[in-house]
Structure formats: structure tokens, C-alpha cells
Amino acid sequence: MSIRRATINDLPEIDSIEQRVFDDAWPREEIGQVLSDAGGIRTWVLEREHTVIGYLMVHEGADTVHILNFAIDIPWQHQGFGKQLLTSVLRKFPETSKVELEVKRSNWPAIQLYLNAGFIPQEVRPRYYPDGEDALIFRKCIHHQQETTSELV
Ligand SMILES: CC(C)(COP(=O)(O)OP(=O)(O)OC[C@H]1O[C@@H](n2cnc3c(N)ncnc32)[C@H](O)[C@@H]1OP(=O)(O)O)[C@@H](O)C(=O)NCCC(=O)NCCS
Numbered sequence: 001m002s003i004r005r006a007t008i009n010d011l012p013e014i015d016s017i018e019q020r021v022f023d024d025a026w027p028r029e030e031i032g033q034v035l036s037d038a039g040g041i042r043t044w045v046l047e048r049e050h051t052v053i054g055y056l057m058v059h060e061g062a063d064t065v066h067i068l069n070f071a072i073d074i075p076w077q078h079q080g081f082g083k084q085l086l087t088s089v090l091r092k093f094p095e096t097s098k099v100e101l102e103v104k105r106s107n108w109p110a111i112q113l114y115l116n117a118g119f120i121p122q123e124v125r126p127r128y129y130p131d132g133e134d135a136l137i138f139r140k141c142i143h144h145q146q147e148t149t150s151e152l153v
Contacts, residue, residue: 001081003088006043006055008035013052014045017073024130026069034069041068046085054081056089065093065142067101070110082113095143102128102135114138 006014014035015028034041034057046054054072058065072082090099102125103110115121119138128135 002047003044003085004047006035006045008032010045010052011035014055017055017071020074021071044085044089046081054085056085058089060093063096063098065097065099067099078109083117086113086117090142093142097142098139099142100137100139102137104129105134105136111136
């Protein structure tokens with residue numbers, strides 16, 4: 001297993017995972033723009049035996065790292081790969097960074113992962129997603145483990 005920066009050559013594999021795992025998948029063109037480094041979004045992939053099985057996209061602002069997209073392919077889910085990818089990527093950012101992400105209120109596997117990784121639910125954005133579902137906003141400081149709460153979940 002290895003984790004490396006993605007390139008435009010990873011577009012077919014990332015796009016096919018994206019279409020498999022999300023009902024509201026990003027369009028292939030948008031993923032292509034991200035992989036071409038448009039807008040300063042960086043992507044890492046997790047590979048197993050030369051096959052991409054997951055990816056994580058982040059935008060680094062002045063003091064906040066925003067996780068924009070994150071998935072592990074269906075056959076490889078719930079085997080620890082998402083946790084490894086998230087932990088490895090966050091290690092690459094300065095200790096002082098804050099990390100922020102949005103997650104659908106119903107996405108219990110992802111919410112569990114973020115809580116276990118020390119993220120704290122901070123606010124609800126009602127009807128944030130195109131399908132009308134609320135987003136939960138999670139934040140954490142990279143190297144400061146904090147107590148978790150499921151108050152908003
Ligand atoms: C969310 C996702 C990235 C997690 O990756 P993963 O490799 O499946 O997660 P891991 O195996 O590393 O699990 C880490 C923790 O997440 C939680 N988790 C993962 N899958 C779970 C499931 N099906 N049910 C409940 N909890 C789950 C658990 O807390 C787990 O820790 P544990 O095994 O010690 O209990 C992956 O399931 C996925 O791609 N889902 C579809 C896309 C998505 O929802 N992306 C996130 C959008 S915000």
C-alpha cells in the first residue's frame with residue numbers, strides 16, 4: 001500500500017470510484033480540473049498493487065486545511081484504508097493548521113471516522129447539499145487531540 005500525490009493520469013480511476021461511491025458525484029471534468037492543479041487543490045491517492053483504491057482532495061488556506069473530497073472504493077471500505085489515508089495526508093500540514101470538512105448528516109460511516117480521528121462537530125448547515133440534506137461541519141486542530149462530542153449528530 002502506498003500514498004502519493006495524484007496526477008492527471010489518475011483521472012480515469014478517481015472518476016470511476018467517484019461515480020461508484022457518491023449519488024451526487026463530481027463531474028469528470030471538474031475532477032480533471034482539480035488534478036490539473038487548478039485552484040490550488042491537492043489530491044493524494046492510496047494505491048494497492050498499482051491500483052488506486054481511494055483519494056483525498058484538500059485546499060490549504062491561510063490557516064485552514066479544507067477537506068473537499070474523500071473516498072475509498074466500495075470493495076475496500078471499512079478495512080482501515082480511509083483512516084490511514086486521512087491520517088497520512090494530515091501529517092503533511094503544519095502543526096498549527098486547523099482542518100475543516102462538511103459531511104452529510106446521514107453519512108454515519110464517515111461521521112464515525114471523523115469523530116474517531118478527533119474532529120468535533122461545530123455547526124449544522126441546513127439544506128447544504130443539492131438533494132436538500134443538511135451538512136455537519138467538523139473541525140480539528142491537526143496535532144491537538146480533542147474530546148469528541150456527538151451532540152449535533
Ligand atoms: C467514509 C470513507 C472514506 C471511510 O473510509 P473507510 O476506509 O471505509 O474507513 P475505515 O475502514 O478507515 O474506518 C475508519 C473508521 O470509520 C468508521 N467506519 C468506517 N466504515 C464504517 C461503517 N460502514 N459503519 C460504521 N462505521 C464505519 C469506523 O469508526 C472506523 O473505525 P473502526 O474500524 O475502528 O471502528 C469510506 O467509507 C467512503 O469512501 N465512503 C463513501 C464516500 C464518503 O462518504 N466519503 C466521505 C464524504 S464526507
